[in-house]
Structures are given as C-alpha cells and as structure tokens.
Amino acid sequence: MSYKSIIVNRGIELAERFEAHLIGLAAADVPPLVATGQGMVYEGEVIQIERTEIEKRLAELRAEFENLVPASITSEWGQAVCSPTRFLSVFARAADLIVTGESGDNVFRAVDLGSLALGIGRPVLVTGNNVEHVRAKTVLVAWKDTREARRAVADALPFLAKANEVVVATIAAKGDDSIRDSLDDVAAHLKHHGIRARTELVAGEVDGEQLLTFARSIHADMIVSGAYGHSRLREWAFGGVTRTLIEESSINRFLSY
Structure with missing residues (x-):
C-alpha cells in the first residue's frame, strides 16, 4: 500500500x-x-x-x-x-x-492523479518525491487565459500570499499585446490581494518540458497550473503540459480544474 x-x-x-x-x-x-x-x-x-x-x-x-x-x-x-x-x-x-x-x-x-485532478472539484497538490518540505517560496504560475488557469490562481492564493517570489509566465511562439495584457491583468489581480508578482513571456512552442526548464531556471519549488483534459470513454486524455506535470516528480505541482 x-x-x-x-x-x-x-x-x-x-x-x-x-x-x-x-x-x-x-x-x-x-x-x-x-x-x-x-x-x-x-x-x-x-x-x-x-x-x-x-x-x-x-x-x-x-x-x-x-x-x-x-x-x-x-x-x-x-x-x-x-x-x-x-x-x-x-x-x-x-x-x-x-x-x-x-x-x-x-x-x-x-x-490515479489524472482522474483525481479532473474529477474532484478541488485543487490537488502533488508533492515531489525528493521534496522533504512544501516550502513554496518561489512559485511559478503557468498562465494560460482559460477557465482552468483562472481557477488555479484563485485556488492557490493562500500559497501565493506566503511565497517570497511569484512569477506568472506564459509560453508562446509569438508574444502579442493580448498575451502581455493577460499577464499584466493577472499581476494586477494578485496585487489587489497583497501579492507582488512579476510576469514573464517565454518564447517558444507550448511544451511541458520547456515549462519545467523555465521553472528550474528561476528555482521554483512549486508550479501552479490549470489541468487540461478531454473526456473519453473510460479515462482522461491530457494535453501535453498537464501530462508532463503529472509525470514529473521533482517539484511540487498545484493543479486545478
């Protein structure tokens, strides 16, 4: 067991x-x-x-x-x-x-983490295997302007409020004004809650490994993300980023759906 x-x-x-x-x-x-x-x-x-x-x-x-x-x-x-x-x-x-x-x-x-994250209506904190304490001192918010990501930010507010550093980041092949405005709006929302956050636009294709690479570059000890999936007959089929986060075991992951 x-x-x-x-x-x-x-x-x-x-x-x-x-x-x-x-x-x-x-x-x-x-x-x-x-x-x-x-x-x-x-x-x-x-x-x-x-x-x-x-x-x-x-x-x-x-x-x-x-x-x-x-x-x-x-x-x-x-x-x-x-x-x-x-x-x-x-x-x-x-x-x-x-x-x-x-x-x-x-x-x-x-x-089954996939079924759990997408089916319970509560945020799920999956702790890293090699993590002795859930410090959440540097938190990366993997931002995507969707319902799931908005839910994740709201659910994670208690952790974000206690973090030393909060980074809200989006990975995009091309950064346009709408993406930058979206990031700024999240930072402004967090500021209203007394949370100072900086924003990052990471150039590249949306990819779970790139997200993890960026998380490691800023020494994040927690990633906050929406969980994205599509129903099928018996299980959940995940988008690439969510699948990568579920399979990753070296960092704390806070998932909301």
Whole structure:
C-alpha cells in the first residue's frame, strides 16, 4: 500500500502553516477475479483473506497518522476497502485542498492523479518525491487565459500570499499585446490581494518540458497550473503540459480544474 509517512509530515506542516484541520485518508481495494490456467482465483475465502490483510494495514496506518499529528492540530481519519481514487474523491467534498504523492501503477493501491485532478472539484497538490518540505517560496504560475488557469490562481492564493517570489509566465511562439495584457491583468489581480508578482513571456512552442526548464531556471519549488483534459470513454486524455506535470516528480505541482 502506497502511503508514506513523509506525506503525512507534509500535511502536518501545511496544516500548521495555514491553521487548518487535517484529514488523513487511506484506502486499498481487493483485485477482481482473475482468470488463470487453473480457472478463476480471488473468490470466496481468498477475497476475505485479502480484505482482512488490507484492514489490518489500514489500522496500522491510522495508528501511524495519529502518532505523527501533534495535539495542536485538529484532525480526523478516514479509511475504506475500496478504490483509493474513488474514496479520496468522495472525501474531497469536506476539504479545501487535497495533498498527495505520486500515483502508482497498481490502481488498487494508489491514486490515479489524472482522474483525481479532473474529477474532484478541488485543487490537488502533488508533492515531489525528493521534496522533504512544501516550502513554496518561489512559485511559478503557468498562465494560460482559460477557465482552468483562472481557477488555479484563485485556488492557490493562500500559497501565493506566503511565497517570497511569484512569477506568472506564459509560453508562446509569438508574444502579442493580448498575451502581455493577460499577464499584466493577472499581476494586477494578485496585487489587489497583497501579492507582488512579476510576469514573464517565454518564447517558444507550448511544451511541458520547456515549462519545467523555465521553472528550474528561476528555482521554483512549486508550479501552479490549470489541468487540461478531454473526456473519453473510460479515462482522461491530457494535453501535453498537464501530462508532463503529472509525470514529473521533482517539484511540487498545484493543479486545478
């Protein structure tokens, strides 16, 4: 089960920073029936054994969570034997922000970040694997004049207000007055909230790797971005930038849809 104590520590740190209530969640599901050469497995007693093991592990995680959270933070715990993505999506109605780590290949043990970001109606902070603390001292706002990007800026205001530096940047092959006006309007909006931001127009084709390269050049420790996707029958197909951000693991990503 993918639920690391470092994620809890990041949640504790953020709860302290924003004087927030902290909700710890863990879930895992029993895999469905699988056909083998000997017939069907994972039925009856086998399913119950698997469920018992999951419940035992969830109890251990609850104890770990309760031991880590200090008395100064109000908190609660939730757990279930079901899809982690579905369970987290349900609990999102009681939260302002979802904090999670990287998704995994096992859908029965890990969150599907794509479905989560595009389906829960709450911002999702995906913490970097090598990031011990979510400092968010230099924040890059990946600006695109869309509903999703506007939503991301509004959702990220608490982080932007506490940052030492905020950079609002757009990548464009050609910079015209409308793009510059758009950037200036975002900076003016943030100024009304007491946030001083500078703007950057990065020349080039819109590309996730170029965005990450620019983020590294300004030593950003968080990227704020709208999540862009198009529905298909069973999953979400992402635009290139969002896909790159989801797959990137070296930086904190704040995604809104």
